[in-house]
Amino acid sequence: MYSHTTIGANDLARARAFYDAVFAPLGHEVRYADDMLVGWGAPGGPPQFLIARPFNGEAPSVGNGAMIALTAPRRSAVDACHAAALAQGGTDEGKPGLRPHYHPNYYGAYFRDLDGNKICVVCHQAE
Secondary structure (H helix, E strand, O other), X not given: XXXXXXXXXXXXXXXXXXXXXXXXXXXXXXXXXXXXXXEEEOOOXXXXXXXXXXXXXXXOOOOOOOOEEEXXXXXXXXXXXXXXXXXXXXXXXXXXEEOOOOOOOOEEEEEEOOOOOEEEEEEOOOO
């Protein structure tokens, strides 16, 4: 449904290290990088998640109520992404677990990255 998502980063190198660790359990890799932005995607595919220094030169900001959700192929990948995010300095916004109020197999975790962006990692499959 969408082409890609871009969020702002204060320190591109630090944010890249953070997301390299977060995307590893999902099998995503850097598909594009320069001195202004870095993008991850599936091997051989286009970048679908990008971090960037804002093009207007202003500081990046976080949207209230905004969240990006990443799909995980299995629940253990949700656990691994959440753990990687926290190990890289992210903050916990909801430990991995079932959220049956969304649907019976919704297994998700929530964290904020180094710039305060809220990220969800979710697996919609039964264990």
